[in-house]
Amino acid sequence: QSVLTQPPSASGTPGQRVTISCSGRSSNIGSNYVYWYQQLPGTAPKVLIHSNNQRPSGVPDRFSGSKSGTSASLAISGLRSEDEADYYCAAWDDSLSGVVFGGGTRLTVL
């Protein structure tokens, strides 16, 4: 069972906006930066968002991150078929002295 809680699935139609939530505790999300990863089938995870809401160069501005208290969210606007993938949140956990991941959310573009 993962330390961070994500919904197992999400879906949307092309052009829609979808959000994926990530819930944690004061020892992880509550006091550290949140990262979001996209994992396309058969590939390694790729960072979409770092430091709660920062996009690395090359990541479209359709992807955005936010954090409030012990929860975080990833929003994807203008949904495209190529966004169909697994999405994971992660953060450092002060109590465990290590990185914790969410269980992942499979996004389906209908």
Next chain:
Amino acid sequence: QITLKESGPTLLKPTQTLMLTCTFSGFSLTTSGMGVGWIRQPPGKALEWLAVIYWDDDRRYSPSLKSRLTITRDTSKNQVVLTMTNMDPVDTATYYCAHVRQIWRPPDYWGQGTLVTVSS
């Protein structure tokens, strides 16, 4: 450009020891704040963080696997090695190494991963 690549055995028998090497380029593990971590993913399952080693040789391990893991570095070769003892079929997974650009943070750039199967 930061790149990382994992190498090691693809098939192990139960009780054997796994040794994986991460060879990286585009950064130095002697630069303040930098680190290299290991993460695994069983087939069809979620990511699981294993360990990280930092520029100052500080090492952190997953509490649930700490007794079985050792992470070391060779800065002259730009390599980080992860050793996991007493392998079991449940340890079958794709193992990734990844670049950490700041201490106490999740990783940024990931290697392509290597599938390790444990079977008798």
